[in-house]
Amino acid sequence: MSEGERATRRARLEALREKGIDPYPARVGPREAIAVVRSRFGEQSAEALEVDPQTVAVVGRIVAVRSFGKLVFVRLLEAGETIQVSVRRQEIDAELFDWIRSFDVGDFVRIEGPVWRTRTGELTVDAKAAQILAKSLRPLPEKWHGLTDVESRFRQRYLDLLSNEQARRIAVLRSRTLSAMRAFLDARGFLEVETPVLQPIYGGAAARPFDTHHRRYDQKLYLRISDELYLKRLVVGGLDRVYEIGHNFRNEGISRKHNPEFTMMECYQADADYRDMMDLSEEMIREIAERVCGTTRIEYQGTTLDFGAPWRRVPMRDAIRDATGIDVLEHGDLEALSGAMRGRGLEPSDAPTWARLVDDLFSDRVEPDLVQPTLVSDYPLDLSPLAKRSVEDARLVERFEPFVAGMEIGNAFSELNDPDDQRARLEQQRRALAAGDEEAHPLDEDYVMALEHGLPPTGGLGIGVDRLVMILADVPNLREVILFPHLRPIAPDGAPEEP
């Protein structure tokens, strides 16, 4: 950066201190929100304001200065709203004029004075008094192009938020999505709870965990990959509608759709099954879309996604058969299915089991085309060690996942509540883990014990909040909706270099 500009601002800061003015005062004088001032005077004509002058005080960050010598226009930004300030040499004494002129773009100030309208009709506060609220020592990004460098936008998100309308819009939209989600669940009697992020045994999903260590207890701990097992313990305990919105941590690759730390909503409802959760997920996302976007028809990357209509529901078997002509249940083992795929000119992946091959086939041939909201159900049992067996086919489980825009945005099932079946399934996972499958589930004896006390029939649903926000915000990259996405440190010690 230009030392000149930093030095200039620094010098002005020192000048303030020498004059006994705190550049970062603890108290702000009385003021009104810019939005309030704008709406209060929005209807009043220039003449009305001239006849009956009203004095207001506003605060904000200076985002532009246009000087005409003895007349200066300054634009203040506060809470996404701006207002113009005029400083007129003729109206105030030289000392105050110079004082206000010494403010830099980026400074936070308080301005007090009567409201008037310029010749172009712009509502303007004519400065009669001014207070510095916080001195800015570094320049803001360029006013017209804003900040476009992707890396800088993520590393210095505050600058992105300041200079790019889109960034602010997404941040607000995300917050509203969370509010709408909570409102939906609260209204249905779900209790918001908090469960451990630091877990002695991770579980509830297939993923590699981050691990850490508790010094005092000399205990190995994992950052949760899911809150599932704790939430179901709460249902055992009689909290029969619970949800949690929190971060999960998965030690996996980073992509457009993956961040190592992401936000998941999980809810559990006693006396419900996966069909009930299908209804719940449809209604939830429909209501969120309505509340956040004002419509259930969402434009996403040039396609209109219709969350209003009943979502398409399709068993995984049918979806794969429709896409490939292969009935995975008629080719019920690895060799048979591999053979059937080759017969259709498809190269089977090197999946180790039938279930994995089904999953790969689905991911490759079906998932990308699931653009309109779709609930895909009845997954292979081996992929779902926490889901209840399907009553129709013992190879399947009562599970579904919602897909939108070719992207999985959730996961749900009739929760497995048979402790013996659960133990057996987790034993199998443990063997896979021991055999080198790093995403297999460990066996959580304490969880199985909880099931032995009795988990009622329960439906569970998880929604990937970041991905949902991607859809609602119409952005193709998860990092746009995560305020501080994971990035490598810029310097070896993790501290940004002093520019």
Added chain:
RNA sequence: GGGCGCGUAGCUCAAUUGGCAGAGCAAGGGACUCUUAAUCCCUAGGUUCGGGGUUCGAUUCCCCGCGCGCUCACCA
């Protein structure tokens, strides 16, 4: 992790075959009482991501490293 691409002033971007590193905005000085990216004149601002190599000479070509993007793999 692989492949491809990118990295130049605070920001947005130029720079001919390898030949003095430039512009706009922002900043500093000056003019200007109605601007909305104000305008006009002047000034200053650079480890061209870092290191090495080739060369009389490297922003440019080569190698290594770092960071970012896209993509594939992995992964929900």
